[in-house]
Amino acid sequence: MSLLRVHDLKAAYGSVPALFGVDLELAAGEVLALMxxxxxxxxxxxxxxxRMIPSQGGLQFAGHDLHALPSYKVARLGIGLVPEGxxxxxxxxxxxNLVAAARSGPWDLKGVDDLFPRLGERRHQRAASLSGGEQQMLAIGRALMTNPQLLILDEATEGxxxxxxxxxxxxxxxxKTETGMAILLIDKSLRELSAVSDRATILARGHTVWTGKMTELTPEITHEYVGV
Known part of the structure; x- marks a missing residue:
């Protein structure tokens, strides 16, 4: 059974359409690359x-209709976002930063420090004083502190x-290996995505154009839809 199911998703920024029919599914414990x-x-x-922008179509998570929920309730439902930027x-x-987002569960300050020791060393520094890489670690740690069922990482290694x-x-x-958490990944590095992801869904001009196992992703497909 799918943890996240998106069907014929459509969205726009004001009067400008952006999504015209996106389909994707993600099972519990699965890592999906969105490419x-x-x-x-x-x-x-x-x-x-x-739920940061309005949309139409099927949008279900853990049996709940996300269209019926504001963004903060989606987060409480178990979706942790590491946003672009x-x-x-x-x-x-x-x-x-970490405590502000914390919810009860296995991820706590000690767990985040174990994953990113640099954050433990800089625990009492202001986030503005951190390097870009350390801020990215902090953004991931903050999402983990919500103890989500699904972790979404939007360009987590960019720049x-x-x-x-x-x-x-x-x-x-x-x-992935130690928690079995479901992960939705957006990134430009095909090599690293291939190493960690179970499946991929590819978008082109607001449509889903391909989905399948990473082992089925051929050079021809990546050249047509992913390559520069």
């Missing part, structure tokens, strides 16, 4: 799932130094 070139609707799909509370400390990207991918792999 496509820039501007094809990936982040818009995430915003629709999290990090969006940490820069005037709060690392610990305050980071290679060594920091490696740390982020290692953390994502740990989350």
């Amino acid at each position: 496509g070139r820039n501007g094809m609707g990936k982040s818009t799909t995430v915003k629709a799932i999290c 990090r969006r940490c509370f820069k005037d709060l400390t690392v610990q305050e 980071l130094a290679p060594i920091v990207r490696q740390e982020i991918w290692a953390a994502i792999n740990r989350i």
Whole structure:
């Protein structure tokens, strides 16, 4: 049974249509890569799932109709978002950022520190004083502190130094293997996506154009829909 099911999803920014029919499914414990070139609707799909923009179509999570819920109730239902651009509370400390989002469950300050030791070392620093990579770690830790059933990462390695990207991918792999949490990933790195994802869904111009196992993703498909 699907944890998340999106069917014929349509959305717009004001009078400008952005999604014309997105379909995707994600089972509990599965990692799904949401792929496509820039501007094809990936982040818009995430915003629709999290109820940040209005949309139409089928949108169900854990048996609930997300269309009936405001965004804060979607988060409480068990969807943790690591948004594009990090969006940490820069005037709060690392610990305050993490505690502000905390809900009861296995993920706590100790668990986040174990995943990202740098955050433990900088617990009392303001988020504004952190490097870009450390802020990204904080954004992931903050989402984990909500103890979600589904973790959504929107371009979590974008703009980071290679060594920091490696740390982020290692953390994502740990989350997958050690917790069995469902993960929806948006990223440009096909190699890393292929290593951690079970399946992929590809979007083009606001439509789902391909879905299948990562092992079925051929060079021809990636060239047509993903490559520059």
